[in-house]
Amino acid sequence: MFTVRHWVAMGVLTAMAFLLMFFVEFSLTPALPFIPPFLKYDPGDVPAILAALTMGPWAGVAVAFGKNVLFFLAGRSTFGLLGVVPNFLAGATLAAVAGWAYRQRPTPLMAAMGMGAGIMAMAGILALTNYLIFLPLLYGLPKEELAPLVLGAITPFNLIKGTMSAALAYAVAARLPAPLKESWRPERAPGRAVVRWGQKGL
Numbered sequence: 001m002f003t004v005r006h007w008v009a010m011g012v013l014t015a016m017a018f019l020l021m022f023f024v025e026f027s028l029t030p031a032l033p034f035i036p037p038f039l040k041y042d043p044g045d046v047p048a049i050l051a052a053l054t055m056g057p058w059a060g061v062a063v064a065f066g067k068n069v070l071f072f073l074a075g076r077s078t079f080g081l082l083g084v085v086p087n088f089l090a091g092a093t094l095a096a097v098a099g100w101a102y103r104q105r106p107t108p109l110m111a112a113m114g115m116g117a118g119i120m121a122m123a124g125i126l127a128l129t130n131y132l133i134f135l136p137l138l139y140g141l142p143k144e145e146l147a148p149l150v151l152g153a154i155t156p157f158n159l160i161k162g163t164m165s166a167a168l169a170y171a172v173a174a175r176l177p178a179p180l181k182e183s184w185r186p187e188r189a190p191g192r193a194v195v196r197w198g199q200k201g202l
Contacts, residue, residue: 002055002059006055006059009051009054009055010051010055010059010062010063010066011066013047013048013050013051013063014047014062014063014066014067014070015070016047017044017045017046017047017048017063017064017066017067017091018044018066018067018070018071018074020042020043020044020046020047021042021044021067021071021087022071022074022076024042024043024044025040025041025042026040026041026042027039027040027041028040028041028157028160032156032160034152034153034156035153035156035157035160036149036153039153039154039157041160041161041164043164043165043168044067044087044091045064045090045091045094045095045161045162045165045169046165046168046169046172047063047067048060048061048063048064048067048091048092048094048095049094049095049098049099049115049118049165049166049169050169050172050173051063051095051099052095052096052098052099052100052102053098053099053102053111053169053173054173056099056103057095057096057097057098057099057100057103058096058099059099060091060092060095060096060098060099061092061095061096063091063095064088064091064092064095065088065092067091068084068085068087068088068091069084071084071087072084082134082137082138083138085134086126086129086130086134089122089125089126089129090122090126090158090161090162093118093121093122093125094115094118094119094121094122094162094165094166095118096118097114097117097118097121097122098111098114098115098117098118098166098169099114100114101113101114101117101118102114108170108174111170111173112170115162115166115169115170116166118162118166119158119159119162119163119166122158122162123155123158123159123162126154126155126158127150127151127154127155127158130146130150130154131146131147131150135149135150
């Protein structure tokens with residue numbers, strides 16, 4: 001159950017995620033020409049991942065949802081509601097899987113493994129939804145063009161995007177002050193030790 005402190009923290013992280021999404025957005029096309037210019041990276045998922053690791057998977061989903069609501073209300077979504085739904089699915093999936101894995105065993109290694117699983121889940125869900133829903137609705141592409149675009153551009157982009165966001169979140173989490181890590185540490189199952197970031201043997 002979330003406390004007032006949790007809600008305040010989620011509000012702060014949601015605001016940070018929105019600002020990162022609003023101001024820090026760039027195309028990967030100059031470095032990776034196979035990625036279309038309309039696919040842009042922003043680090044707005046990083047606060048959602050941090051929320052999931054520190055307060056549980058639903059907190060990460062809430063931050064991802066709030067970020068996209070604010071982005072939509074700010075009028076920055078090119079395709080309106082349909083433009084923010086894929087971004088929400090991406091951030092929520094990555095954060096939720098990472099947060100769930102970390103709650104099973106709160107160690108840096110499990111956090112990294114959870115992020116890796118989250119990246120794969122995110123790429124798979126977005127490949128399916130883009131092929132079946134978003135690309136036909138947003139761009140009206142014929143079916144013969146969907147599979148090459150999804151497999152050759154969108155899925156690699158989501159894998160790269162997820163890896164970049166997860167790496168940033170892990171780096172930030174590793175540098176959180178010790179008291180903050182301890183105060184937001186997830187509940188652990190009886191008999192499961194918590195191994196903190198920076199401890200040897202991970």
